[in-house]
Each structure stands twice: as C-alpha cells, then as structure tokens.
Amino acid sequence: MKIGIIGGGFMGMALAYRLARRGHAVTVFERDNQVGGLATYHDYGPFFWDRFYHCILPSDTHLIRFLNEVGLGDQLRWTRTLTGFYVDRRFYSISSNLEFLRFPLVGLWGKIRLALTILYCARIRDWQRLERIPVEEWLIHTCGRATYEKLWKPLLLAKLGDSYRRVSAVFIWSYIKRLFSARDAAAKREHLGHISGGYKAVFERLEKLIRSAGGDIRMGVAVKHIDPRPKGGLWVSHDQEREAFDKVIFTSPVNVLQEVAGGELVRVANGEGGVEYLGVVCAVLVTRKPLVPYYVVNIADGRIPFTGVIGMSNLVSPQELGGYHLTYLPKYVLSGDPFLRRTDDQLRRVFSDGLRLMFPGLTADDIQGLHINRAFKVQPLQVLNYSSLIPRVTTRHEDFFVLNTAQFVNATLNNNEVARAVDEFLRDYGNRLEDREVSAGSPAACQERLRGSKVVIQ
Numbered sequence: 001m002k003i004g005i006i007g008g009g010f011m012g013m014a015l016a017y018r019l020a021r022r023g024h025a026v027t028v029f030e031r032d033n034q035v036g037g038l039a040t041y042h043d044y045g046p047f048f049w050d051r052f053y054h055c056i057l058p059s060d061t062h063l064i065r066f067l068n069e070v071g072l073g074d075q076l077r078w079t080r081t082l083t084g085f086y087v088d089r090r091f092y093s094i095s096s097n098l099e100f101l102r103f104p105l106v107g108l109w110g111k112i113r114l115a116l117t118i119l120y121c122a123r124i125r126d127w128q129r130l131e132r133i134p135v136e137e138w139l140i141h142t143c144g145r146a147t148y149e150k151l152w153k154p155l156l157l158a159k160l161g162d163s164y165r166r167v168s169a170v171f172i173w174s175y176i177k178r179l180f181s182a183r184d185a186a187a188k189r190e191h192l193g194h195i196s197g198g199y200k201a202v203f204e205r206l207e208k209l210i211r212s213a214g215g216d217i218r219m220g221v222a223v224k225h226i227d228p229r230p231k232g233g234l235w236v237s238h239d240q241e242r243e244a245f246d247k248v249i250f251t252s253p254v255n256v257l258q259e260v261a262g263g264e265l266v267r268v269a270n271g272e273g274g275v276e277y278l279g280v281v282c283a284v285l286v287t288r289k290p291l292v293p294y295y296v297v298n299i300a301d302g303r304i305p306f307t308g309v310i311g312m313s314n315l316v317s318p319q320e321l322g323g324y325h326l327t328y329l330p331k332y333v334l335s336g337d338p339f340l341r342r343t344d345d346q347l348r349r350v351f352s353d354g355l356r357l358m359f360p361g362l363t364a365d366d367i368q369g370l371h372i373n374r375a376f377k378v379q380p381l382q383v384l385n386y387s388s389l390i391p392r393v394t395t396r397h398e399d400f401f402v403l404n405t406a407q408f409v410n411a412t413l414n415n416n417e418v419a420r421a422v423d424e425f426l427r428d429y430g431n432r433l434e435d436r437e438v439s440a441g442s443p444a445a446c447q448e449r450l451r452g453s454k455v456v457i458q
C-alpha cells in the first residue's frame with residue numbers, strides 16, 4: 001500500500017517507521033529542512049541539543065517500548081532530579097515530602113488539601129465530567145481559595161495567560177497526574193530520563209530505519225492540497241507536483257489541516273470556537289556555570305517574563321553538552337499573540353531583563369550564548385468541552401486519516417502520548433490500511449497506480 005504521511009514530527013516519523021516495517025511504501029512530507037517538528041534539534045554552537053526541552057518519565061511506557069524497539073533502549077539515561085518553586089524572589093525546593101511540608105506559601109490545612117487533590121487526581125477516571133468545569137472553579141473547590149490565589153492562579157496565569165479562564169479542569173488534572181508520575185512510588189523521589197544525544201539521536205535512527213525499509217522522507221516539502229482521486233485514494237500536491245497515494249495520514253496541526261484538506265475530506269474548525277493553539281517562545285541559555293540545581297522551577301511571580309526555568313544540565317551530563325550548562329526559559333502565549341512575532345533581539349532584551357531579576361549574580365562572562373527558539377502551534381488550549389472540537393481519526397474519506405496531538409483530550413502534550421496514539425491507531429485502523437490492496441490489487445490496478453504516482457501539474 002502506498003501511504004503518504006503529512007508531517008515529519010515524532011508522530012509522522014514513528015508512524016512511518018511502523019508502517020514501513022509492515023511492508024508499506026511510505027513517503028513522509030516535512031515542510032522544514034530537518035525532521036523532528038517540535039522535538040527537533042538545534043545547533044547551540046559547542047553541541048546539538050533539542051530545540052525545546054524534553055524529558056522522559058519512568059511512567060512513559062509507550063515511549064520507552066518504542067525506543068527499545070528502534071534499538072535505543074541502551075541509550076536511555078535516568079537521573080534523580082529536583083523541582084523548585086520561585087516566589088517572592090526566593091527559590092524553594094519542593095522535591096521531597098519534607099520539603100513540601102516546609103514550603104511557606106501554603107498553610108498546613110492547604111497542604112493537606114493539596115496532597116489529597118494529588119491523590120484524588122490519580123483516581124479520577126471520568127475526565128469527561130471535568131471537561132465541563134472551569135479549571136478555576138475546580139481548583140478552588142478541591143484546594144481552597146487561599147491555596148488557589150497563592151499557588152494555582154499565578155501558575156495558571158504563567159502557563160496560559162488570561163486564557164486560563166476558558167480552560168477546563170482537564171488541563172490541571174492531566175498536568176498533575178503526569179507531574180506526579182515522575183515520582184518513584186517507594187522512594188517518593190523524582191526520576192527523569194533522556195536519550196543520550198537527545199532527540200537528534202532518535203530522529204537520525206528513525207530516518208535510517210525508514211529509509212532502509214524502502215521509505216522516502218522528503219524534507220523542505222510543504223504539502224499544499226490533499227484531494228480525492230476519482231477511483232479511490234488521494235492526490236497530495238506540493239509545489240509543482242502532485243503524487244497519488246492509496247492512503248494519506250495527516251499528522252500536522254489543525255490549522256494546516258484546514259488549509260490543505262477540503263470539506264469533502266474533513267470539516268474542522270480552527271481558531272476561536274474551534275481548536276486554538278498556544279505557541280511558545282523559549283530563550284535557551286548556554287552558560288559556563290549552572291543557573292539552578294532543579295530540572296524545573298515553577299515561577300509564581302508576575303514580573304518574570306518566562307513561565308519556568310528548565311535546568312537541562314541537571315538531567316543531561318555537561319559532558320554531553322560540550323562541558324557547558326543548558327537552561328531553557330519558556331513563555332507560552334496564544335498562537336496569535338504579537339509576543340510570538342517579536343524579533344529575536346527584542347525577545348533577547350525581554351528575557352535578559354527577567355534573568356537579571358532572577359539571577360543577579362549572573363554575569364556576561366558566564367554566558368556563552370542566548371538563543372531564541374519559537375513555535376506557533378504547540379499545545380491546543382483545552383477549553384470547556386474541548387473533545388467536541390477536535391478532528392476525528394477517520395474522516396469523510398475512507399482513505400484519509402488524521403492523527404495529531406489535538407486529539408489528546410485527556411492528557412498533556414508529550415511523546416508518550418504520541419507513541420500511544422501511534423500504537424492505538426495501528427491497532428484500531430491497521431487493517432483498513434491493508435484492505436484496498438486486496439480489492440484494488442489486480443495487475444492492471446497496480447500498473448495504473450504506478451503510472452499515476454507522479455504527475456507534474458501543467
């Protein structure tokens with residue numbers, strides 16, 4: 001079966017690898033000049049590492065199985081990590097139960113309610129009910145108003161800006177659930193993992209495996225249209241060419257789906273009233289000394305222009321980073337926010353001001369480089385009743401499928417969910433990718449398919 005995959009992010013590449021191994025003729029179309037999408041890599045000068053920060057949790061079973069399957073299991077490294085909190089110009093470690101008990105921002109009763117909320121989150125199964133409750137209402141109800149005002153509200157504002165008012169309780173429930181699954185149940189300690197070499201190593205491996213199974217990866221090729229062919233299958237058009245496929249699987253964001261696929265394939269709303277995305281600007285610091293001892297510092301301080309501090313070199317050894325330390329400073333905003341469109345120099349100034357406030361001891365000599373990375377379509381905003389807005393996997397056309405992160409209705413955005421989505425897609429629809437080959441597999445049909453497989457648009 002000739003299968004076109006739109007998008008060469010982790011979803012598209014993982015899917016292509018699995019399908020190529022099943023004997024399908026896959027072609028991946030990737031708009032950028034390198035594969036990887038949001039998980040791709042960046043040249044920081046002395047070393048390459050992920051454009052955005054990535055860690056692996058011990059509970060990421062789908063992802064870990066996938067990494068083992070592609071032969072990278074022995075490259076997984078686990079590290080004990082710490083979590084911090086920044087408030088009132090001070091850093092607090094909240095990495096153990098004792099530290100949590102000492103955390104001054106929340107009183108004892110507030111802490112008990114917080115701990116109960118975390119336990120409660122692990123037990124919730126009926127997430128659909130949470131979709132109908134605004135996150136603010138739910139947090140006040142479970143944790144109390146004082147804890148909400150001091151702890152949760154600054155965090156929601158930092159992560160979602162004013163849009164937090166429209167977001168459902170699913171957002172915070174899935175966030176808490178994932179966060180606490182990083183803790184070792186017995187030792188109550190946080191352990192996080194990474195792949196030696198970062199996601200660059202993962203994508204290089206996938207590229208090699210897909211190509212050696214006969215697959216094709218086209219980089220720098222933006223798909224413009226996907227149209228039905230009269231006798232089944234689809235045309236994929238890009239620049240001056242259109243190519244015929246038996247099946248097409250779309251993995252890019254919803255706004256692209258709306259642009260490239262007509263109403264006869266799929267109907268989906270994008271933007272307000274439909275799927276809205278948060279984008280991210282991430283300043284990435286390469287320094288000669290570490291900034292923080294934590295992997296994550298959550299920030300509850302409106303004067304700091306970034307949402308958190310991610311001390312990557314507390315997870316990845318500096319040997320892997322050319323002897324330097326790597327710190328990510330993300331700021332999430334709605335994808336239409338003008339902040340995302342500021343120049344690199346303007347953003348450098350904003351982030352440098354925040355750095356001076358938070359790390360007064362950091363000097364210019366300590367900094368080897370300050371990079372600005374950004375992405376416009378990162379995380380769909382989980383508004384009330386979000387699951388009613390998303391594109392379905394199966395579409396109006398039997399040969400066209402959509403598999404993208406907008407479909408994560410009860411989970412945070414992460415690559416374990418991507419690996420899970422790929423597993424479940426193949427389990428549920430794998431046989432539909434085989435069907436037509438049987439019915440349309442006559443020698444004449446095959447010849448027709450080969451003849452029609454590459455057509456230059458006049």
Ligand SMILES: Cc1cc2nc3c(=O)[nH]c(=O)nc-3n(C[C@H](O)[C@H](O)[C@H](O)COP(=O)(O)OP(=O)(O)OC[C@H]3O[C@@H](n4cnc5c(N)ncnc54)[C@H](O)[C@@H]3O)c2cc1C
Nearest residue numbers: 007009010011031037038039052054055222223252414415
């Ligand atoms: C700041 C940040 C931190 C993160 N932290 C973690 C973490 O700690 N752990 C974790 O597991 N995950 C993390 N993630 C999430 C992880 O990066 C995503 O789950 C993953 O990258 C999603 O992959 P995807 O293929 O579904 O989407 P994408 O990566 O968005 O891929 C879509 C691809 O489609 C391409 N495309 C778009 N339009 C077209 C077109 N017209 N034609 C062809 N191609 C097109 C794009 O260029 C892109 O490559 C993080 C993400 C971000 C941004």
